[in-house]
Amino acid sequence: MFSRRDFLINTALGGAASLIAPNTLWSATRPKKDKLGVALVGLGYYSTDLLAPALQLTKNCQLVGIVTGTPSKAEAWKKKYNLADKNIYNYQNFDQIANNPDIDIVYVVLPPSMHREFVVRAAKAGKQVFCEKPMAPSVADCQAMIKACADNKVKLAIGYRCQHDPNTQAFQKFAKESTFGKVRMVTCGAGYFDARTTHWKQNKALGGGVMGDMGVYALQGARLATGEEPISVTAQFHTTRPDIYKEVEETATFQLEFPSGALAACHTSFGINMNYLQANCEKGWFKMEPFSSYTGNKGSSPQGPINFPLENQQARQLDEDAEAIMKGTALLAPGEEGLHDIRVVEAVYKSVAAGGKLIKI
């Protein structure tokens, strides 16, 4: 656990104040806590079913607060998680969280179009910020979120849970070390059948559309399996349910080219069940199925199976990000990582609008 003693040692080792990350100062100026306090903003599916239960398992942080627009949820969560009245906020009085020392981290788990507003408000309140993927609907939003956090000297972590999974890290290592020679071609699919018809995922103004939602998993798969950033994209959208997908795309396919010449063919859908990644290299291959589930990501390569145990992926993510805040070290998936993806997502939309034209990124 990070302590004042660690801070003094780090400071002494660092040698000069200029070498101390701003977030080290953030933790040093606060009373020592064994666990950082987290407030979840938006109590929908992901907060309710995954994040709140994971926060019961974490070592470096704990659920202490909520921000919700629904009074009945506030009451139920207060009872279930033994939350103090003073740690329960709504969207209107949220900014008062600045005066609440119980809450160190605000985790934004709202529809994507609301991420920017709540990340910026949390940063201005001086809180460390976690934000769900997709980071935001536009590059301009992402840049504003990164700037707000930098200006207020707080960290911004994006909820790319798979990056904390040792099975993802195993295939990233193949790319990094060219274990099977250079990665030449990645094929990746991320999708499920969404039976809902009027959810934010089908609503453009709220940040819906499969490309930002499941599409970032396929994109992450391609980026992590090559270890490179794409330089161009072509893309196509399809729908089999035009009555439901009136405003946004149901299925997207996109093709990426990377600086090394590696190629990726990515598929993502709200109508097709798929969760796989295959990388073909100069002298071998690796594959994962599933590659982006909450549990049980696994795969193989000519070296044998990839199947590392992981007790709870979200708890691992929350603990590692909280530790980075406590120690003032780098986050695994900071705001810039979300921005990388949204740059490509924007290019995908441009390509489709131009009839599938190749767009340089």
Ligand code: NAD
């Ligand atoms: P959800 O629809 O279940 O919950 C959204 C919450 O936002 C609800 O509590 C809703 O009341 C609230 N909300 C406030 N204003 C709203 C408005 N104007 N319209 C709609 N809802 C409003 O969504 P979710 O599945 O929990 O997704 C929330 C975020 O978490 C999204 O960014 C999503 O991509 C992300 N997510 C991530 C993962 C993951 O594996 N990392 C999984 C699921 C969802």
